[in-house]
Amino acid sequence: MAAAYPNANIPVYELAEVNTKPFHIGSFRQEWLNRLEPTDYSYQQQDEDTFHANFVEETGVGAETMAELKSICSIDSLRCHPEDQQPDMEVVPPDPTLKTLIQRKRRQDYRASRKVTKNRHDIYADELERLTAGKRPEDVTDLIPEGEVILTINVYYPAVFEKFTYNRSHMTLLMTGSHSLAEFRDAICCVSDLQVCGEFSNTPDVAPDFISKDHYKSAFFFFEGVFYNDMRFPECQDISVTTIEWAKARNFPPFTQAKMEDTRMADLKVKVGFPYLYCHQGDCEHLVIITDVRLSHRSDCLDRKLFPLLTHKHRIVTQKCAVCHIFIGRWFTTNDQFAPSDPCLFCDKCFRMLHYDAQGNKLGDFLAYPYVDRGAYN
Ligand SMILES: [Zn+2]
Numbered sequence: 001m002a003a004a005y006p007n008a009n010i011p012v013y014e015l016a017e018v019n020t021k022p023f024h025i026g027s028f029r030q031e032w033l034n035r036l037e038p039t040d041y042s043y044q045q046q047d048e049d050t051f052h053a054n055f056v057e058e059t060g061v062g063a064e065t066m067a068e069l070k071s072i073c074s075i076d077s078l079r080c081h082p083e084d085q086q087p088d089m090e091v092v093p094p095d096p097t098l099k100t101l102i103q104r105k106r107r108q109d110y111r112a113s114r115k116v117t118k119n120r121h122d123i124y125a126d127e128l129e130r131l132t133a134g135k136r137p138e139d140v141t142d143l144i145p146e147g148e149v150i151l152t153i154n155v156y157y158p159a160v161f162e163k164f165t166y167n168r169s170h171m172t173l174l175m176t177g178s179h180s181l182a183e184f185r186d187a188i189c190c191v192s193d194l195q196v197c198g199e200f201s202n203t204p205d206v207a208p209d210f211i212s213k214d215h216y217k218s219a220f221f222f223f224e225g226v227f228y229n230d231m232r233f234p235e236c237q238d239i240s241v242t243t244i245e246w247a248k249a250r251n252f253p254p255f256t257q258a259k260m261e262d263t264r265m266a267d268l269k270v271k272v273g274f275p276y277l278y279c280h281q282g283d284c285e286h287l288v289i290i291t292d293v294r295l296s297h298r299s300d301c302l303d304r305k306l307f308p309l310l311t312h313k314h315r316i317v318t319q320k321c322a323v324c325h326i327f328i329g330r331w332f333t334t335n336d337q338f339a340p341s342d343p344c345l346f347c348d349k350c351f352r353m354l355h356y357d358a359q360g361n362k363l364g365d366f367l368a369y370p371y372v373d374r375g376a377y378n
């Protein structure tokens with residue numbers, strides 16, 4: 001098995017063979033609701049005494065055992081420092097055995113070795129989950145109903161970015177069962193959607209009007225033999241038909257089709273832990289893995305409007321302008337007499353100062369292409 005999976009960065013639970021059998025998400029939710037008491041998934045916090053009384057009744061432990069359990073399981077007993085000492089939260093104790101501390105130490109060492117300081121992006125990433133935990137909506141109609149199902153989904157970098165195939169998932173999103181696949185699609189940010197194709201050295205001002213997302217709106221998800229096409233806009237095409245016809249001609253088991261916008265997450269039949277596909281811009285293919293399906297909890301973010309909820313995002317180093325080294329590259333040029341290299345990357349300001357006069361007339365010979373940095377979405 002190890003030989004088949006040389007990539008140690010992919011955790012064991014995401015290996016191809018480690019997945020559940022296919023199941024229908026809505027039915028899964030219903031099964032849970034049939035078995036649980038409404039108080040089990042209620043957002044109302046049960047008061048502690050009732051909880052303990054129920055616990056004693058269900059387990060049949062005596063009052064003495066209960067008192068002992070309470071003190072042993074208390075958060076106060078979770079310490080890795082002497083009782084009378086106030087610990088420095090930034091310092092990981094030596095030789096930690098707790099996995100969270102081991103990870104934290106590794107991260108701290110990495111930062112120390114690379115002299116990385118926390119910037120606002122890191123702080124934001126760390127905060128992503130904390131900011132939304134337990135968040136309630138201002139308007140009660142936006143409250144996620146009790147007993148709603150929540151899916152955790154990892155979306156990976158497209159395989160074409162070779163550099164990133166060894167990375168962890170690009171982003172992790174939480175979706176509720178009532179959200180549609182189209183809402184899922186809109187939450188996936190990929191730089192291919194922002195790409196501008198064409199040479200614009202004569203008309204640099206019109207370039208932003210040519211964003212791929214506005215021109216090529218077709219996309220599909222592929223789950224368990226079904227292509228879910230985005231057909232929301234008149235210019236959308238069914239781009240799954242080529243594969244379906246190809247499979248039909250070769251006597252493969254038939255694939256079916258449905259519309260992304262008409263399919264809720266709860267309607268899907270899927271395997272948890274299994275790699276599925278999201279395809280857009282013709283051939284930008286992302287793996288999509290559902291890693292968890294569960295009922296909502298009162299400590300979740302309960303504001304429906306904040307979903308699909310981003311809980312993790314991988315950050316990429318941005319490519320800076322070759323002239324100022326400050327701003328992110330927006331243009332690259334070729335055959336450029338002013339450029340130190342071919343191709344050469346410029347920020348918008350340096351590009352225009354170097355290549356056009358005050359009236360905006362092109363100076364000299366060069367070809368200019370809009371450039372969208374992969375880190376632009378950070
Ligand atoms: Zn993409």
Ligand SMILES: [Zn+2]
Nearest residue numbers: 321324347350
């Ligand atoms: Zn610049």
